[in-house]
Amino acid sequence: MKHLLMLPIVLTLVISSSLAETAAHSHAERHQHQIPDEFVPKEPGQGAFASVQEIVELLLSDPQTNWERVDLEALRIHLADMDNVTLHSNVAMESVVDGARFTVTSKQDTVRQSIKNMVLAHSLEMSGTFGWTLSAEGIPEGAVLTVTGPTEDASKIKGLGFIGVMTLGMHHQSHHLAIARGENPH
Structure with a gap:
């Protein structure tokens, strides 16, 4: 029982x-089993973080990476500059013969420095692309970028506006890799 x-x-x-x-x-x-790719998120949640993540993957997969020179902090600072210029600056456009002049300013010191860093470097990098002339000068409040080209491109330059012109050339990705590798792309 x-x-x-x-x-x-x-x-x-x-x-x-x-x-x-x-x-x-x-x-x-x-x-233990891989979740199918269609169920795995692709976006890491923030654009600058995603850029750094992509560069880290490239550096890790390249056996020629010189880890003594890698400088991801410089890339992070550059991405912060990009963010400041894209989201926290004020832009005034003025028509000029065959193009436009963009006065990019901010009341915040860090954003002003970001504007100078980005605009001055971009004008040097991109002048001549599409047959356009880009020239920039620093001013106390930020920078002035003047973009001119053939007469038939004047409306395109104005239509792109400041931020559109800043995106031209697809050089940003290789530029980011160069910064991360400790090179000076400017």
């Missing part, structure tokens, strides 16, 4: 143990 009274307790322990083992096995299986 005593054994019969123990039977429900033993059965409960056996079933609980079996369920726990099945749950643990199922959990381990989920982690």
Whole structure:
């Protein structure tokens, strides 16, 4: 009789143990097997972080990476400059013959410095692209960028506006890699 009274307790322990083992096995299986790509998020959540992540992957996969020169902090600062110029500056456009002049300013010191860093470097890098002339000068509040080209491109320059002109050339990606590798792309 005593054994019969123990039977429900033993059965409960056996079933609980079996369920726990099945749950643990199922959990381990989920982690051992790759989740299909269509169910894995692709966006890391923030643009600058995504840029750094992409560069880190490239550096890790390149056996020629000189880790003594890698400078991801310089890239982070550059990306902060890009963010400041894109989101926190004020732009006034003025028509000029065959193009436009963009006065880019801010009341914040850090944004002013970002404007100078980005606009002056971009004008040097991109002048001549599409047959356009880009010239820039620093001013106390930021920078002035003048973009001119063939007469037939004047409306395109104005339509692109400051931020559109800043995106031209697809040089940013290689530029970011050069910064991260400790090179001076300017």
